[in-house]
Amino acid sequence: MNQNIKNYSLTPYVTTPPEVYFLHHSISNYCTVSIDRITISGKFHAEQYRTKLKENHWRESSRQLDGHPKSFELDRVDKNGEITTIANILRNPNFKPNSWRIDTSNHIRTPQEKQCISNVIALFDKPHVTRLDIAVDFINWEHAGMRQKMLKPNTAVTIEYGKAGNIETIYCGKRKSNLQYRYYDKKLERKQKKKKSINNISNWERLELQLRSSKYASNWQKQAMRMLDYFKRPNLTTIAETNPKSYLMLAGIVEHPEIFKLLTKRTKAKYRKMIKDNQGFDTTLADRARKELTTSIDRINQEISVFFEGCKQTKKIKYHKDTRPDKNN
Numbered sequence: 001m002n003q004n005i006k007n008y009s010l011t012p013y014v015t016t017p018p019e020v021y022f023l024h025h026s027i028s029n030y031c032t033v034s035i036d037r038i039t040i041s042g043k044f045h046a047e048q049y050r051t052k053l054k055e056n057h058w059r060e061s062s063r064q065l066d067g068h069p070k071s072f073e074l075d076r077v078d079k080n081g082e083i084t085t086i087a088n089i090l091r092n093p094n095f096k097p098n099s100w101r102i103d104t105s106n107h108i109r110t111p112q113e114k115q116c117i118s119n120v121i122a123l124f125d126k127p128h129v130t131r132l133d134i135a136v137d138f139i140n141w142e143h144a145g146m147r148q149k150m151l152k153p154n155t156a157v158t159i160e161y162g163k164a165g166n167i168e169t170i171y172c173g174k175r176k177s178n179l180q181y182r183y184y185d186k187k188l189e190r191k192q193k194k195k196k197s198i199n200n201i202s203n204w205e206r207l208e209l210q211l212r213s214s215k216y217a218s219n220w221q222k223q224a225m226r227m228l229d230y231f232k233r234p235n236l237t238t239i240a241e242t243n244p245k246s247y248l249m250l251a252g253i254v255e256h257p258e259i260f261k262l263l264t265k266r267t268k269a270k271y272r273k274m275i276k277d278n279q280g281f282d283t284t285l286a287d288r289a290r291k292e293l294t295t296s297i298d299r300i301n302q303e304i305s306v307f308f309e310g311c312k313q314t315k316k317i318k319y320h321k322d323t324r325p326d327k328n329n
Contacts, residue, residue: 023139023200030139031288033224033296035303036208037105039131041092042124044100046072049123056116058089074116076109087117101130114306122310129304132217134224136207136289137186143233144203146170148285149254150181151275152230157257162188172230178216181227182208207231207289221297228289232281239280246271250280 023030046053046069050060053072063070072089087104102121108114121127138144150157150172158171168188172181187204191197209227211217234254240247249271253260260268274280 023198027200028140029142029288030137031285031292032137032139033289033293033300034135034137035133035300036135037103037131037133038129038304038307039101039103040121040124040127040307041099041101041130042121042127043098044089044124045098046089046100049120052123053089053120056119058116058120074113076107076113086113089120100124102127103131118307118309121307124311127308127311128214129217130212130214132211132220132304134209134211134220134300136209136224136228136293138205138207138285138289140202141205141285143282143284144205146183146185146205148183148205148207148231148233150183150230151232151254151257152181153272176212178211178213179223180210180212181230182206182210183231184208220300221293224293225290228286228293229276231286231289232275232278232283233285234280235282236280246274247280250274 053060056074058072058074060069061071061073070091073085074087076084076086078084084107086107087102089100089102092099092101102117102124104117108117146167150170152172155173159167160169160171162168167185169182169184172183173179184206185204186206187201190204207227209220209224211220211223216223234250236247236251236254239250253271253275260271263271
């Protein structure tokens with residue numbers, strides 16, 4: 001837990017990092033790691049458990065398939081009567097009998113809300129994680145402004161720009177693949193979605209890891225550490241005087257990664273090694289994130305495990321604590 005934050009008890013039930021909303025305005029270079037989204041799939045007999053769903057405050061949607069419900073929603077109603085959907089139970093679109101999934105984003109606030117989810121997961125046959133998103137938030141940082149790059153070899157990078165030509169989102173990897181990285185302006189996203197502004201936050205950028213299979217989700221720590229190896233800020237002036245040729249080449253590769261495939265095998269190896277060794281790059285944010293991630297592993301694994309409380313037939317996920325870089329990377 002970061003220092004200089006108002007005293008706020010974070011129970012193992014809650015996945016939202018509430019301390020973000022209680023930051024003192026003078027806090028800078030703040031970093032936190034949290035679950036952003038989790039999807040748990042399994043066989044579920046929805047019609048059989050309609051009473052149980054109702055007892056746990058799940059609402060049956062009006063959408064139906066062959067006379068049967070297609071989804072259920074767990075809602076929160078605030079004091080103004082505004083409704084927020086906390087989680088969904090959805091039929092999987094693979095046409096397998098009784099194949100369902102529970103999907104929840106980073107909106108859970110109380111142990112009671114999470115209990116309403118875990119009580120239903122306990123009714124699933126062999127529930128397992130099929131998607132896990134881990135968010136690394138950087139708030140009030142000196143080098144904000146979407147200056148970081150995702151430099152992963154042989155991986156497609158897509159950049160979305162705003163009307164003013166500023167970078168809003170960087171995608172590394174394909175959206176529907178088992179593994180994707182996202183880096184985006186979280187404060188801008190909140191503004192675009194017309195969410196209430198937080199006065200103590202001057203900038204908020206998020207690096208996000210998306211894992212779409214049980215195999216990847218069970219090894220999320222290693223995947224998160226690997227993501228941070230590719231996350232760095234170009235600081236090429238540090239090599240401009242001593243190595244002007246490399247300075248120009250790296251500048252071109254950073255701005256136009258597609259030209260990398262045009263280089264010879266030997267030249268590729270040279271500049272790939274320079275990037276890997278961080279020659280001309282600053283890794284301050286990544287280094288800070290590694291420290292925060294290391295201290296958050298047990299907490300996040302506990303948060304995931306609590307979803308499965310009461311499950312009798314669950315195949316236990318073995319979470320790996322070995323966060324050393326992959327030798328093949």
